[in-house]
Amino acid sequence: ETGVTQSPTHLIKTRGQQVTLRCSSQSGHNTVSWYQQALGQGPQFIFQYYREEENGRGNFPPRFSGLQFPNYSSELNVNALELDDSALYLCASSLAQRVELFFGEGSRLTVL
Amino acid sequence: SQQGEEDPQALSIQEGENATMNCSYKTSINNLQWYRQNSGRGLVHLILIRSNEREKHSGRLRVTLDTSKKSSSLLITASRAADTASYFCATDKGGANNLFFGTGTRLTVIP
Numbered sequence: 320e321t322g323v324t325q326s327p328t329h330l331i332k333t334r335g336q337q338v339t340l341r342c343s344s345q346s347g348h349n350t351v352s353w354y355q356q357a358l359g360q361g362p363q364f365i366f367q368y369y370r371e372e373e374n375g376r377g378n379f380p381p382r383f384s385g386l387q388f389p390n391y392s393s394e395l396n397v398n399a400l401e402l403d404d405s406a407l408y409l410c411a412s413s414l415a416q417r418v419e420l421f422f423g424e425g426s427r428l429t430v431l
Numbered sequence: 432s433q434q435g436e437e438d439p440q441a442l443s444i445q446e447g448e449n450a451t452m453n454c455s456y457k458t459s460i461n462n463l464q465w466y467r468q469n470s471g472r473g474l475v476h477l478i479l480i481r482s483n484e485r486e487k488h489s490g491r492l493r494v495t496l497d498t499s500k501k502s503s504s505l506l507i508t509a510s511r512a513a514d515t516a517s518y519f520c521a522t523d524k525g526g527a528n529n530l531f532f533g534t535g536t537r538l539t540v541i542p
Contacts, residue, residue, distance in 0.1 A: 323473070351527065361435075361519050361532035362474070371505065375529050409473060418462055418523055422473035 323412050323423035331402050331429045340395045342410030350374070351393040352420060353385060354409040362409055368393055369415060388398045397428075405430045435520045435533030443539040450507045452536040454520030455500075463496055464521045464530070465505050474519065477505075512542045 323342045332338050342349050350369045354362035364377035367385035382398040391412070397404055407427050411420035433446070435456040462481050466474040480487045480496045480503065486506050487494045493506040513530055518539045521530040 351520040354532075359534075361534050362530075364529040367529060377529060383521070407471065411474075418530070419464065419476045419479060420466075420474070421476065424464075425471075427471070 323410055323421055325408075325410050325423035325426050327426055328424065329427045329429075331431060334400055334402060334431050336400050336430075337396065337398045338400060338428060340397075340408050340410075340428070342393045342395070342412075343412075344391045344393070345421050346411035348412035348414055348421065349391050350413045350415050351387055351391065351416060352411045352413070353393070353395045354411065355379075356407040356409055356425070357403075358406070365395065400430045402430050404428060434520055435531060437520055437533040437536040440456070441537045441539070443541065444510055446510060446512055446540055446542050449497060449541055450510050450514070450538055452505045452518050452538070454503045454505070454533055455535075456503075456520070456522045456531075457501065458522075458524055460498075460524065462523055463494075463503050465492075465494060465503075466519045466521060466532075468517045468519065468535070470516075474491070475538045477518075480491070493524045507538075510538075510540045512540050514538060 352367040353365040356362040366376040386394045407425040411422045464479045465477045517535040
């Protein structure tokens with residue numbers, strides 16, 4: 320059974336740039352959620368995808384967008400990066416109707 | 432905003448001692464979960480307790496839930512140095528498809 324994998328693991332961007340983070344869900348999982356975790360804080364829900372459709376969104380501006388592909392992998396895109404976007408971005412997969420999440424190791428984004 | 436709040440924020444104990452962490456939340460829930468996170472890494476699901484359950488065990492873990500007080504506790508018995516991590520409670524807001532995490536308790540187990 321393959322776990323959740325995320326790429327890249329670390330990246331550095333400058334203010335105003337755009338970034339794409341990628342996630343492969345655990346084998347058999349059809350739901351992907353993205354979370355932002357600032358240093359010293361708990362993860363904050365960005366959005367969830369189920370069957371390639373957005374299935375819920377947290378309190379994040381539209382410059383945070385995502386995609387889910389037919390193989391259930393997913394992307395998180397952030398446009399017009401701001402300094403406060405520096406964080407660990409976590410992807411989690413799950414089975415629909417199940418609330419337990421399986422997390423990847425995260426992508427650490429630093430915005431300078 | 433965070434739905435849950437853990438306390439204490441940090442806890443340091445000797446190996447072999449028990450560790451207790453508490454979580455309080457604000458709204459009604461279906462389930463409450465506890466997750467563990469090693470420094471800067473992904474979260475690992477530990478245990479889930481449903482709103483109609485009061486206590487649940489898994490290995491060295493014991494979780495309690497008091498819905499009248501909107502609080503939960505996680506007890507780790509006979510702690511080990513490898514238990515050193517941050518522990519988060521997470522709640523679903525009565526059927527919502529996302530989890531709300533607390534701010535975490537950082538546990539240090541001293542060998």
